[in-house]
Amino acid sequence: MKEATRERIVDIITVFTLSITAVLTAWCGFEASKWGGEMSISFSQASGARIQAAAADGQARDARQYDLTIYTEWVLAERGEDTELVEFIEERFTPEFRVAFDAWEAGGRIERGPMAMAEYVPPGTVEAAELSARADAKFDEALENNQRGDNYSLLTVMFALVLFLTALSQRDFTPWVGRTLLGLAVAIDLVLIVMLLTFPIKI
Incomplete structure (x- = not known):
């Protein structure tokens, strides 16, 4: 191969590589x-959750x-055998406590009290658990997005x-x-292009 042709091929490869x-x-x-940006959004959502x-x-x-x-007052009233007061207090049970209280009574009062029953789920309990799980998921997502950003930053340096x-070769x-x-x-x-093809894309 002539030197001129070889130099032309090298020039073409150089231009293509640079471009x-x-x-x-x-x-x-x-x-x-x-x-x-996705990392910041996920961290913000985790904080909100x-x-x-x-x-x-x-x-x-x-x-x-x-x-x-209320339960404490009920125990005192029942121990004092004040039937009227017991009925008065039971009318003021919350719906969630009533479910647990009925289950406690039906089970022969074996458990330490209605609040120890699995049926007792005060309002906010389920929501708190769901929101905590969402916060954990968003925090993990934020860390993953941060790593993705770092991976692209590293590739930027390597492409540089x-x-x-390439410039030095000239x-x-x-x-x-x-x-x-x-x-x-x-x-x-x-090698970097192959690595880049494995990375997720965010538009």
Whole structure:
């Protein structure tokens, strides 16, 4: 192969490598930014869910306190054999406590009290558990999005290295040095492109 033809092929490879790498570098920067935004959104959603879970848990605690107070009065009234007061207090049971109380009575009062029954689920308990689970899921999602952004940022740096090696290959070195640098740049570029194809895309 003539030297002129060889040089033309090298020039074509150089231009193509510089062009495609410049585009891919910009793309990786764009994706890193997008995944960084997704990370912030997920962290924000996790924080919001935590706050809502805390509010729901507070509601459940208040409901338990109310039911405990009523139950205490019921125990005192029953021990005092004040039937009228017992009936009066039972009329003020919350629906959730009534379900547990009836189950407790039906079971022969074996458990320590209605609040120890599985049937006792004060308002806010289920919501608190669901919101806590959502917060955990969003936090894990945020960490995953952060890692994706970091992966794209790393590729951006590596593509910049390809650009550096490709530009360096055009300096006034002996031909074999320039071609070696270009070959190394192309090899790294191909590996990075394969890696890039495995990454998720966010538009």
